[in-house]
Amino acid sequence: MEGQNISISGSGRVSGGEYGQVRISGSGKVDGDVTAQEIRVSGSGRFQGEVKAKEITVSGAGKFTARVEADVLVTSGSCGIDGDAEVKELRSSGAQRIGGSFRGHYVRVSGVLHVARDLETDVFTSSGRFEIGGLLSADRVEVKLVGDSRAREIGGENIDIRASSGLSFGFSLARGFRFGLGIGTLTVGEIEGDRVHLEATTADVVRGKTVHIGPGCRVGRVEYTESLEVHPEAEVGERIKR
Amino acid sequence: MDEDLIAKKDVLEQTGISYGQLYRWKRKGLIPEAWFIRKATVTGQETFFPREKILTRIEQIRSLKEEQSLDELVPILAPESAPETVKCDDPTLLAPVGAEGRKLMWKDRGYTFGELVALACGAHALRAGTRPAEAKLLVDLVRAAEEVVRAPTGITALLGEKSIDQEGVSVRLTVGVLGHEPVKLDRESRVKHRVDMEKIVEQVKLALRGVA
Numbered sequence: 001m002e003g004q005n006i007s008i009s010g011s012g013r014v015s016g017g018e019y020g021q022v023r024i025s026g027s028g029k030v031d032g033d034v035t036a037q038e039i040r041v042s043g044s045g046r047f048q049g050e051v052k053a054k055e056i057t058v059s060g061a062g063k064f065t066a067r068v069e070a071d072v073l074v075t076s077g078s079c080g081i082d083g084d085a086e087v088k089e090l091r092s093s094g095a096q097r098i099g100g101s102f103r104g105h106y107v108r109v110s111g112v113l114h115v116a117r118d119l120e121t122d123v124f125t126s127s128g129r130f131e132i133g134g135l136l137s138a139d140r141v142e143v144k145l146v147g148d149s150r151a152r153e154i155g156g157e158n159i160d161i162r163a164s165s166g167l168s169f170g171f172s173l174a175r176g177f178r179f180g181l182g183i184g185t186l187t188v189g190e191i192e193g194d195r196v197h198l199e200a201t202t203a204d205v206v207r208g209k210t211v212h213i214g215p216g217c218r219v220g221r222v223e224y225t226e227s228l229e230v231h232p233e234a235e236v237g238e239r240i241k242r
Numbered sequence: 243m244d245e246d247l248i249a250k251k252d253v254l255e256q257t258g259i260s261y262g263q264l265y266r267w268k269r270k271g272l273i274p275e276a277w278f279i280r281k282a283t284v285t286g287q288e289t290f291f292p293r294e295k296i297l298t299r300i301e302q303i304r305s306l307k308e309e310q311s312l313d314e315l316v317p318i319l320a321p322e323s324a325p326e327t328v329k330c331d332d333p334t335l336l337a338p339v340g341a342e343g344r345k346l347m348w349k350d351r352g353y354t355f356g357e358l359v360a361l362a363c364g365a366h367a368l369r370a371g372t373r374p375a376e377a378k379l380l381v382d383l384v385r386a387a388e389e390v391v392r393a394p395t396g397i398t399a400l401l402g403e404k405s406i407d408q409e410g411v412s413v414r415l416t417v418g419v420l421g422h423e424p425v426k427l428d429r430e431s432r433v434k435h436r437v438d439m440e441k442i443v444e445q446v447k448l449a450l451r452g453v454a
Contacts, residue, residue, distance in 0.1 A: 103269075120269045121269075122269075137265045137268065137269055138265075139262060139265075139266060155261060155264075155265040156261065156262060156265050156266075157260065157261065157262025157265070157266075158262075189287075190287070192261045192265075193261050193262070194260045194261050194262050204286060205286060207251070207261070208261065209260070209261075220286075221285070221286075223251070242251065242255070
């Protein structure tokens, strides 16, 4: 099964197929579907066709024009996927853009992540910035806000959104903004979870079992079944206990 | 499409499942995307489900997950992942097909999943009193539509009947139709038999599980 290795270090073009390693350190183009053990892009790589690999590392600029399937995808440079991505483990400290939807088990964002449609994973942790055009669904959503993030919907078991430093030092959010401490925000249409803890989040609707609305939040309506706590520095429109 | 709908929060309240479970089951594909129906209400956007389908599915997941992991449930319940590898030598053992269903397409052995679903559609019609020749129409129709077996949500197979009287000659035609709901026939035709593909696929899967 194991194919040959290819390495493009100047400028080159290869056709798709089955490979062991694919390394692009110059500028390379791969035409057609590719299956590989490992793909490393440290220069600029363009893949025109579906890509299946155990491990993909992009530290330069990677562009995938169709669907990508991988066990691990690590982006520290810039990586664009035009199609859907099915990646068990995604770690992005660079800029990761997905034009379709994402399915996986573990996502860690410390850079920037854009997903045009839904993002489904078991665990989602972020200390970066993200924009999800559809539903962000995970058992565990753990976010430390840096910059402004958005999602159309968030749903899962535990949803934990924390504002980054500043708060713990006794600053109010409003002052934080004024002094430009880099406190991030999150804007979401709808949040649903069993345990929901929010800070610096703007949402139309929040539904949950136990809900904590922390400082800097603006929520149109909260529907809860067990408990609701609202911080004095939060605005909540309606509160409905079911 | 006047299906009886139930709001998401009522599903949670009635069944006692959590948001975590609901989203997890959706991620696993145990609850099809197509069942999540977004509607505008006085309080904004809300999600609804087809009542009977969602309540039945949650019941199934709960009773089966005692013995099997969620991942094992996917091929059993999730209609969009049809078991490609199924080869069944004796379809009469499957309740949805039975002895009468088998007669609609005779093979020595090795019925594929798609063929079993097709036979189940035929048997469904036979049991409702349709003539074998007409039930066979359904079998052939469904057998030729592999994609429907893989993604049966919202798809109906039906037998329509139309009479044409002209110059003293009267002809009665029966046609098989396969399509997304709402499936419409012209006004002079009537629906003789209707099969909800999603239900049939699920019945065959559950029956296969009993045999295996």
